[in-house]
Amino acid sequence: MNVYSTMTRQKEPLKVTDNKIKLFVCGPTVYDYSHIGHARTYISFDVIVRYLKHEGYSVFYLQNITDIDDKIIKRAQEKGVDPLELSHKFEKEYLDDMKTLNVENVNFYARATEHMSEIIAQIEDLMEKGYAYDTPTGVYFDVSKFEGFGKLSNRNLDDLQNTRIEVDTTKKDPKDFALWKKQDEQPYWDSPWGKGRPGWHIEDTAITESYFGPQYDIHGGGLDLIFPHHDAEIAQMEAASGKEPLVQYWMHTGFLNVRGEKMSKSLGNFITIKELLKDYDPDVYRFFVLSTHYRSPIDFSDDILKQAENSLKRLQNTVKLTQEQQQKQTLPTEDACKIQESLEVFKTEFFDAMNNDFNTPIALSSLFDFTHELNKALADNLVSQQTLDDIMDVFAEVESIFGFTLIAQDSDNADTDELLGIITEVRQQLRADKNWDLADKIRDDLAELDINLEDK
Numbered sequence: 001m002n003v004y005s006t007m008t009r010q011k012e013p014l015k016v017t018d019n020k021i022k023l024f025v026c027g028p029t030v031y032d033y034s035h036i037g038h039a040r041t042y043i044s045f046d047v048i049v050r051y052l053k054h055e056g057y058s059v060f061y062l063q064n065i066t067d068i069d070d071k072i073i074k075r076a077q078e079k080g081v082d083p084l085e086l087s088h089k090f091e092k093e094y095l096d097d098m099k100t101l102n103v104e105n106v107n108f109y110a111r112a113t114e115h116m117s118e119i120i121a122q123i124e125d126l127m128e129k130g131y132a133y134d135t136p137t138g139v140y141f142d143v144s145k146f147e148g149f150g151k152l153s154n155r156n157l158d159d160l161q162n163t164r165i166e167v168d169t170t171k172k173d174p175k176d177f178a179l180w181k182k183q184d185e186q187p188y189w190d191s192p193w194g195k196g197r198p199g200w201h202i203e204d205t206a207i208t209e210s211y212f213g214p215q216y217d218i219h220g221g222g223l224d225l226i227f228p229h230h231d232a233e234i235a236q237m238e239a240a241s242g243k244e245p246l247v248q249y250w251m252h253t254g255f256l257n258v259r260g261e262k263m264s265k266s267l268g269n270f271i272t273i274k275e276l277l278k279d280y281d282p283d284v285y286r287f288f289v290l291s292t293h294y295r296s297p298i299d300f301s302d303d304i305l306k307q308a309e310n311s312l313k314r315l316q317n318t319v320k321l322t323q324e325q326q327q328k329q330t331l332p333t334e335d336a337c338k339i340q341e342s343l344e345v346f347k348t349e350f351f352d353a354m355n356n357d358f359n360t361p362i363a364l365s366s367l368f369d370f371t372h373e374l375n376k377a378l379a380d381n382l383v384s385q386q387t388l389d390d391i392m393d394v395f396a397e398v399e400s401i402f403g404f405t406l407i408a409q410d411s412d413n414a415d416t417d418e419l420l421g422i423i424t425e426v427r428q429q430l431r432a433d434k435n436w437d438l439a440d441k442i443r444d445d446l447a448e449l450d451i452n453l454e455d456k
Contacts, residue, residue, distance in 0.1 A: 061108075
């Protein structure tokens with residue numbers, strides 16, 4: 001399997017220890033409803049994790065939740081509410097959106113506010129090693145002390161001479177970025193440098209270090225986060241640990257535009273996930289996202305979503321016809337082996353595409369080529385019972401990898417799956433709260449019903 005790494009700007013063989021992958025993806029800053037650009041990134045990484053698991057990798061997928069930030073505080077002041085109350089409300093909305101979009105493979109969501117001791121400890125480490133300094137307004141990372149600053153974005157300090165990451169006359173250099181922001185107004189936390197709260201970049205490395213250590217396998221996020229956010233993460237963690245690289249593979253999703261323009265509220269083309277789902281089924285948006293390679297820019301419009309909807313329906317109709325033919329138990333003619341050969345070609349093309357940096361549009365194209373041949377074979381009764389069974393097994397594989405519905409479920413099964421999903425969510429929360437006894441009891445009770453839950 002080959003994976004494109006933003007750091008090297010080329011595809012590299014995926015090499016990990018014992019088939020275990022530690023994956024971190026930057027989560028949302030929860031001050032408003034999540035938008036369709038967020039959904040594009042998180043659907044893409046959900047499918048990447050699904051495929052890695054399908055191929056036998058054990059993946060621990062960690063995502064942070066930025067639940068304290070300047071944007072959160074400003075929005076809370078505008079609304080006259082507590083900042084943490086606001087952030088936790090929109091965190092819940094975000095998680096609800098992810099559930100609706102069938103983004104289900106994140107093992108743990110780590111709130112910044114629940115990792116304050118780890119954040120402070122990492123800042124202390126950077127101070128002790130001479131990479132950070134204290135001022136009346138905060139603690140800052142001294143980028144001049146880290147020789148490789150900007151290596152992910154391919155920028156250097158001279159190029160950044162006129163770039164002000166944060167305007168503050170107390171800093172040694174405008175390029176230095178905040179690790180700790182001093183403030184007396186709530187919410188604040190006590191620290192060796194006084195009351196305040198963390199900068200944006202430090203929460204990610206403090207969180208990943210606490211779960212993964214100073215080095216891990218894959219870091220993902222949107223293309224817009226490369227500079228300064230991911231460059232700052234590299235500087236912080238590699239400076240603190242003395243080890244490099246921070247991660248082996250950097251993966252970034254491309255930009256999402258709306259009708260050819262950058263999405264923004266000022267242009268009136270800002271679309272939240274909730275607004276999207278008023279008009280379109282979640283499966284349609286997943287299909288739309290996967291129709292473009294995760295690294296490529298993607299353009300959203302109602303016309304393109306309608307095309308995606310129609311394409312998905314064509315696939316679902318073919319699967320339905322296959323199911324009906326499978327249930328008839330009819331005997332085909334002697335030419336039935338041709339579609340079996342086509343099935344093998346499809347499987348090879350599909351998995352070759354996915355192994356080539358998760359190329360979902362090529363994988364989908366091979367699926368359409370196969371279903372085109374399958375429709376003709378079904379019409380002429382040229383598919384054997386064994387091949388029908390094999391085809392349905394492959395469709396189930398595709399469905400589990402892509403996460404949209406191909407095989408229709410009856411309502412009883414759907415209700416059971418939904419109930420099991422609720423139970424699983426409750427148990428995950430119990431484990432996060434370290435209520436191990438009750439979480440284990442739920443697992444054991446379900447096991448008696450032949451329902452086995454895998455602890456991630």
